[in-house]
Amino acid sequence: MAATYVGNMMQDDNMTHWGNVWAEQGIAEFDRYDKLNEFNSGTYAGVTLYALSLWGYMPKNSTIVTRAADMIEKTWEHIGMYYNPTLHTLGGPWDRAYGYDMVRQEKTVVFFFSSFRSYLGILGIQIAGLIGGIKDKSAPLPVPLVGSNHFEDGAIMAMLPIISKFHDPYVSSSVLSSLKSLSSSSSSSSMEGHTYFTQAVSPPYDSLSFPRNYTSYTGPGLSVGAIQVDEASVGGPALNPSQFQPAQVLWATGNIGGGGREEVGWILHYPSSPVINASASSNSLTVSYPPSQAFPGPNSTVTSNSMSFLFSGIKGVSLGNDFLMNGTAELPGLKLTVGGNVVDVVNEGKGNRTFVYGEEDLNGFLFYNLTWVFDREELEGRGEVPEVRFEFEKV
Structure with a gap:
């Protein structure tokens, strides 16, 4: 878009031409599955929506003008299926x-100073602009904004009102409703929540024959999500396992946290395999590490011998080393059980289990790290792929 705009302004036909060619290529990638290649990101979905909204300032004959509004509308349709208004995230x-x-407030202690850390997502700013929620603190924004992670991204606030007339009309009434209350417009739904399935692909990191498959559940006080992904390297399309989140659970703990809002707990899978078969439902999250079909070669067999799951700290709760040792546990707002052949083989003495807190941070957030290191050859000998399964009940 920048090349087309500047090329037109400078009467540079070559720059204008290539700007339109790149727009055609970007649109073609979007049209594979009607979505952005980097999908469902609280920061980059917002960045892309902002960029697409600049179409109103582009030359009227530029390629992006023909499709930007449609791309904005379709992107918000997906966001509406993932946003959980009962968790405000x-x-x-x-x-x-x-x-x-x-909206989470994460308290960290460094020497004699304590501070609250939280996450400002550009998409959260846009949602607040669409549905409000500043006064009653229901907006998906940290309170206070100052000191939050990615606070500098708030600079975009001054720009969003300027481009809103080329953006807001393309957020449908059904999406606006889903941002305010739970949506039931899905393939499997009820007033208690909805499931959702979709696909995305990011060549060359994904094979076009093996797109990423997404499953999720969004319900009262609970969001569960998972990705089935088959790539050549660990870490998703960004090649960064600290930012790629292929399996997670978010839930309302019942505790009142920072800003006077209900605290949200999280469980994340930290990937150690480029091939992950994860699936989500209203009461379970399953993660397995099969061999690659898209990139056989070095990944034709299982390449990892460990699985890690990260748990957020919860106000007033200290978890001991025996957390989930017997396969069950209860956290504020959530009952948990864990199983699968990875757990079984470690319990048989063919591997080890560790549970530690605060050894490192992830994007500025501290966590409990539950890791199983298992005998991969033992599972291969049984003809099994490594798998961990969490089942849970919201309480």
Whole structure:
């Protein structure tokens, strides 16, 4: 878009031409599955929506003008299926994430100073602009904004009103409704929540024959999401396992956190395999590591011998080393059980389990790390692929 705009302004036909060619290529990628290649990101979905909204300032004969409004509308349709108004945040899974709850206040202690950390997502700013929620603190924004992770992204606030006339009319009434209350417009739904399935692909990181498959559940006080992905390298299309979140659970803990709002807990899978078969439902999250079909070669067999799941800290709760040791646990707002052949083989003494807190941070957030290191050859000998399954009940 920049090349087309500047080329037109400078009467540079070559720059204008290539700007339109690149727009055609971007539109063609979008049209594969009616979505952005980097899908469901609280930051980059917002960045792209802002960029697309600049179509109103483009030369009227430029390629992007013919499709930008349609792309904005379709992007919001997906967002509406993932946003959970009972949690006031975007549910997962996320192709790239810098935070896991748009309103969470994370207390960290460094020497003698304590501070609250939270995550400002550009998409949260846009949602607040569409439906409000500043006064009653229901907007997907950290309170206070100052000191939050990615606070500098708030600079975009001054620009959004300027381009809103080329953006807001293309957010449908049904999407606006889903941002305010739980939507039931899905293939499997009820007033208690909805499931959703969709696909995306990011060549060359994905094979066009093996797109990423997304499953999710969005319900009262609970969001669950998962990705089935088959790539050559660990970390999703961004090649960054600290930002790629292929499996997660968000839930309302019942505790009142920072800003006077209900605290949201999270469980994340930290990937160690380029091939992940994860699936989500209203009461379970399953993660397995099969061999690659899209990129056989070095990934023709299972390449990882560990699985890690990260748990957020919860106000007033300290988890001991025996957390989930017997396969069950209860956290504020959520009952958990865990199983699968990875857990079984470690319990048989063919591997080890660790559970630690605060050894490192992830995008500025501290967490409990539950990791199983397992005997991969043992599972291969049984003809099984590594799998961990969480089942849960919202309480």
